[in-house]
Amino acid sequence: MSTPPLDLDVGWGHVEQVLVKLKNIIEGCDDTPMSADDFMMTYASVYNMCTQKPPHDYSQQLYDRYKQEIRKYLLQAVFQTMKFKIRDAIIALINQDRDGNQVDKSLLKNVLDVYVECEIGERQRDFYEKDFEVYLLAETRIYYSRKASSWTGQDYSHVEDICHNYWSKAEECLKKEKEIISQVLLSRSERKLIEIVQHELFTVYSKQLLEMELSYSLALVKDNKMEDLSRMYRNHKMTQFLEPVANMFKEHIIAEGTALVSQGEDAASNKASNEISARQQVLVVQIIELHHKYLAYVTDCFSNHFLFHKALNESFRTFFNWGPSGLSSGEMLAIYCDNILKAGGNGKLTDEAVEKALEKVVQLVAYVGDRDIFAEFYRRKLFRRLLVDRSVDEDHEKWILTKFKQQYGGYFTSKMETMVKDLELTRDIKTEFEQYLSSNKIANPGIDLTVAVLTSGFWPSTKTADLNLPSEMVKSMEVFTDFFQMRRKNQKLTWIYSLGNCTLNGNFEPKPIELIMSTYQAAILLLFNGSDRFGYEDIKAQSNMAENDLMRVLHSLSCAKYKILKKYPSSKTILATDEFEFNAMFTDRMRRIKISLPPAEERRKTIEDVDRDRRCAIDASIVRIMKMRKVLSHQHLVAECIEQLSRLFKPEVRAIKKQIEGLIFREYLERDKDNPTLMRYLA
Template sequence: MNSTDTNLQKIRGMVERLLNEQPQTISFYELISSVYDLVMNKKSVVVYEMVSQIIKMFTLKLALFIKNLREENYLLTINQKWKKHNLLISNVSNVFSILNEKYIFPNNLPTLESQGKLFWIESVLRGNQGIQFEVLNKSIELIMKEISNERKGNHIDRELMRSVVNMFTQLSDDKRFYKVFFEDQFLQNSEIYYRNESDELIANNLCGPFLSQVLEIFKNEKKRVESYLDESTLDKVIKIFNQEFLIRHMSTLKQMESGPIFMLKKKNYEDLKNVYTLFLRVNEKKWLIEKYQEIILAEGKAIMKKFKKESTTDVQNYHTIQELINAKKKYDELLIKSFNKDKDFEDTLNRNIYEIVNINRSMAKHLPKYIDYRIRKLKNVSSEEIKQQIESFLDLFKVISEKDLFKKFYEFYLSRRLLSSQNFFEEQEKLIVHKFKLNSWANFTQKMEDMFKDVSVSRNWYQPFQSFQSENMQKSNIITMSVKVLKESVWPIKLIPKCILPPIMKKNLEGFESFYQSIHPEQVLNWRINVGTVELLFRVVNKKFRKNFILIVSSFQALLLLNFNNGNTNSNVLINNGNENGNENENGNGNENGNGNGNGNGNGNENGKEKDMKIENKIKNGDFNINNNGNENENIKPKNLSNNTVNNGVNENNNKQNNDHKKKIKQFSCKQLQELTKMPTQYLIPSLASLISKKSKILKRIKFKEKNTISEHDVFQVNTGFKSNQRKIKVVRISQHYTEKEKDKNMAWVNQERKHLIESMIIKVMKSRKVLKHDELITQVTKLVLSKFKPKITMIDQRIRSLIDREYLSKHLNQYKYLP
């Protein structure tokens, strides 16, 4: 026997022992040497064919074994035999690496491993005796049966399924065998299952539950593919799933009463999340956005229609704005909870909120008033709720197109709050203004910031002026005053004709002027008593009781009430700024030291420097006395109790008190009160109305022609039967809302400012471009002023014509030219 035959015999024995898992009789090195000798002696063909034949015969024996398998462990056994077969062929192939290098690869022949797979397909899966793919078909049938069982909720061996399916993918390098023989069958079965399941679900469920179950089924199907099928199958499964569960039923889903439109109206977050997730997969996002937009606009326009052009009360408007804020909040939550912060949905929401808010200019007027209403109610609100409210203000502010108009109104209401110590939340006010600044143009908040500065600086006048009073005024004339000195160009406070002030108030105002001008002799102060606050000590004495109250009133209300005073001529007004608490100290016959509240404001203007101020007054021994026609012999508090002792106060002053009782209650007509105070009618009538209102009842009207209207002949007197469980009473204030005349005046001012702004932008653009067509100029100017307001094209056209008339521009055909 020659060396070639010897080596071939060694190799045959080695391969057979490897496949039969028997121990080798020769060393691995000797085997490698034998293969090397044969290959080098050009016996590669013989070696390749011999080894291939041995593998084929081995596989045939394996096929005969598998053919007789029982169904019970069919897949398990096939999987085990396949893994073993694969491993043995791999071990054999490792010995013939030189054969691969010198013969198989150069001649583009199947490797021994590939031959093993081919023989497995032909001998095991296809079967013999003319039966086509008997084992393969049976294996696939059992796999499909297991998948069906799992879809019904039964537990299966996923690891076994994954291993068997992997056999199909490994039988060809391009996974062709898997796709042709397994995947196609799986997809066909899945399509039938999806169709039947979707038909049954949609027939027996509302839209929400249907979509919820569809998502659950999809999750299971996706997990199934990822667990034991090839990853390339997933996209195909999703496509069929979407077709059968969604696309085929899309028209029905859209038209269902419980469908997406209903969900949008009801803000069903979870159901809409399912709608968004599923509709996105079948390119129905555009339709969903359209319906989303329709519902936003419908709800928003319905809310905006509730604004009244002429309204006697703002309560409805407050509710309307709150309703709009609540709707915006719900749509924001919808964006987050249902639409995954989708940029397209977010843009749709912002675009439509902008359109809703700017349906007319009412929001630019009503929002500042609403913010004023909310800020005045912050006293018992948590910091988190305050933060949310501020964000809600900002949401609407951002989309208001006429921010210049908003600014004008907001400055008015801010000034009222800053001058009302009882409604001043400085930290929150500054935060809101800061937010406005971040979301508007550079000097948008300049006047607002100047207001804060004036209020802050004015606090420094309090102590020095008290010292001035002590040194320069009689003690009996001193009242505690808090004065705010304000810049006239900053504060929107109307200058009214001078009123006749009570002597005590007049002396203290003159005292402050002397004090202030000793420091700033170049400045002149103009008082604004129309925004002041006063606290009056109100003593009621009648048959049933006597009681002292502190009334928090406006300066105008105080001027009216003091005319009804039955006390001595030196009775003082109790005035404070709201930062000091009223102190009550009653001993024996009614000694009381009272602290009250009051504001007086003034503007000064010289050399371009303008100031405004606020006064705080404190009186120790004055009162506003109300007696019951002197018929009752009640003890009345002495006017100058500091001169009397507690123990003998009643006896020493008894005669004086009796005389006080006999004083007749004063009565005045509306006309008389106006003559006494010189108060403008637009302030007099509301002040009287507030003092006789059901909430106040400080005065009562004893003669009148019409119940709901105050005329100059109506007669008033103090309500001697006044009762209240509270000692400190805030009387309804004079309405300081804009009148229609003031609104027209401010709109005229805003329109004038807009004209100047548009002209400046036209000049700016034309200086840069020199020559520009009409449409291009309109577009450029609109962009530049859009942050402040949305200009009408007609307004821009008018300003262009005005600039042409003034020879800043020239026009030729459809082009404009800048004239330097």
């Protein structure tokens, strides 16, 4: 006869009776030991419920009920009586670890896990937070408050020692706290705990230390202690007190930069003009090094924080926009670029060195207030490199133009890019012209001719003159003009003699010498093939050269290093009464010499060109704004014009008002009849 299966609730009732008896014995409420019958009945019930065939196998349900009962007892009876001791013990061990004592963190972690193991259902987060975390945060606040108070109360001989000691210890504590969180505590405690540490160590005492820190941080900057400066920043960035330090940083850079510029001004005032140029370049190098130094501070010490980028920007804009001897920063940078690119083109600098130097220049141009001045001087220097000095590395030229374009836009580099492209076009035209001459022997003038074809409007303005050239030169030019018109019928050539160069064979009695000179010089010198002696007025009449150019040319041929012509009377000044004679006895140890023609004064003309371009830019900006707005107040028109043009230069309000009046006169604009402060656009 089979026994019916034991029901779960009936069997669990037997187990529950024994558990109640066991609890009473443990708690001392019942001195009667458990009987053998009770034990056997419980054993049999558990055995039967676990070995019955499905669906009466209750082993899992039995285990779950037993586990729940044990957990309930531990939580309500055992843990409730011990939780305060456990909590205090954990916090005490954490404080010992903070003090640097050896603590078994794995044991600490296991003890803390009791809170997690005893969590029940929805009370999970409340149990950990209310019974442990709240007390830990309170103790942490007290602990670090005492620490900070003791550090600030220590006696040091220097302010720097107080700050260095305080921030070193504070940073070490923060690092230690993060280790405790990762190794012992639950991750959800991290934010709350770190906020308390930061508040007690950094916020509470930052105001007290701020004045000392300003002098401390200044000392760090002066002494190049970048590691200590980085530590100060890491601590300061949490306290919202970075602005005073950034202001100190800016003032220090301004002071150092202004001192450099003042030294350059003093040196320039006591030196000759040729030495001033060298001093200017030294000053540019010093400013580049200064910028490189403090940019490293911003990136490495201050983690590219915007306040320090702003401080660096404002400081360089303050002192960098004026230079020695009245030179602008834009002009000095253009000259420096020219020297670097020439050195690269001549092979004196490696490609890496050239690009590294130019990269720093691109960064400095951002601080130039009048970038159009830099662009114009740079364009004129580029013009000389491409056509006059012939010292150009196209890769370097294209590289820096690409950098300028990325940084300041296509308008900044459009003319210069066309100049470089014209040089490439010139090589193609030269090849085509050589092929043309080889297939047309009759057209060959017998003179080697290379023509640079420049796009008008993109190169710096140069004067053109109706110079009377020797017949040999005229014939060569006519041949090239015929060739060019056959291939580009819609384009017109305008010859610019002032940019040309010639190589002449000088048949001197001691020995023949090749003479490399400008077209102007060659045109004058070739006159002496027809006669050995000319007066000044005769030369002027036959050459049709402007008087100031003629004086420069005759001075270079008769009064400079190479005296190809003899001047009567002998003096360093060219007069209209002078006579000139070919020096047949001229000689030199070299068989090939270059006779330089002193350049005309270009700086004044460059500034004049910039002023003219600015007037045109202001006009274009005003018309562009008014065409879109139709009606606008005079004040808003001026403000928008300044905003539009500020990428290249900051126009003066007076200049804008003058151009507005000019546009009114030319009937582009008119004043409103009822309200004179309103401007109207005339379509």
